[in-house]
Amino acid sequence: xxxxxxxxxxxxxxxxxxxxxxxxxxxxxxxxxxxxxxxxxxxxxxxxxxxxxxxxxxxxxxxxxxxxxxxxxxxxxxxxxxxxxxxxxxxxxxxxxxxxxxxxxxxxxxxxxxxxxxxxxxxxxxxxxxxxxxxxxxxxxx
Numbered sequence: 001x002x003x004x005x006x007x008x009x010x011x012x013x014x015x016x017x018x019x020x021x022x023x024x025x026x027x028x029x030x031x032x033x034x035x036x037x038x039x040x041x042x043x044x045x046x047x048x049x050x051x052x053x054x055x056x057x058x059x060x061x062x063x064x065x066x067x068x069x070x071x072x073x074x075x076x077x078x079x080x081x082x083x084x085x086x087x088x089x090x091x092x093x094x095x096x097x098x099x100x101x102x103x104x105x106x107x108x109x110x111x112x113x114x115x116x117x118x119x120x121x122x123x124x125x126x127x128x129x130x131x132x133x134x135x136x137x138x139x140x141x142x
Contacts, residue, residue, distance in 0.1 A: 001081065005051045005100035016050060023122050024050050024102035027087070027094070032067020035123020044130040045075070046121075053099035055079050055126060056119065064111070064118050069126070071119040072111045080119070082107065095119060 007015075012025050022028040037046065046056040046069070056071040056079075064070035074080045078098045085094035085106065095104045104125045111118035 001083075001101065003097075003099060003101040005053075007100075012050065017124075019124050020049050023124050024048075024097075024104075027103040028122075029105075030068075030122045030124050035068065037069045037123035037126055037128055038067065040069075040128060042128070042130050044128055046071075046126045046128055048097040048100060048102055048104075049125055049127050050102040051097060051100035052127070053079065053097055055097065055104065056121070058131075062112055064120065066118075066120055068105060068120045069123055070111070071121065072113075072115045072117055074119065080104065095121070097125075 009025070013021055016024060019030070023030060043058045045054050045058075047054050054075045056074055060071045060073045062070055062072060080095045081098045081101070083094045083096060085092045092106045093108075095107050096102060097104060102125060103122075105119065105121040108118045108120060109116060
């Protein structure tokens with residue numbers, strides 16, 4: 001599948017940490033409960049660590065007790081792409097960034113309402129940008 005953001009392996013290596021490259025470009029997985037974003041409860045937006053495209057918001061994050069940040073919906077239907085994953089003797093649905101194709105994690109059908117989905121995402125695949133609210137008006141400050 002062609003993605004809007006295309007880079008060579010050397011370009012990805014130069015801009016990602018070794019662990020980010022292993023997970024995002026080589027479909028690796030971080031150890032459960034090891035990622036900083038698993039424990040984060042702040043309001044904001046989770047974006048792809050490789051291309052910075054928005055993926056999920058804190059409004060859809062929930063604690064699935066699985067060891068990885070979990071969300072019940074992406075920010076848009078094009079934010080992530082589902083692909084069949086037959087690795088490790090299992091059949092799962094892999095989730096990749098809809099903008100650059102970076103491996104994010106997997107989606108399962110055991111999530112909460114309103115979608116019933118659990119997007120189980122590697123922390124290292126994402127970056128977090130907090131929503132900063134003006135204390136007087138409550139409006140988002142850019």
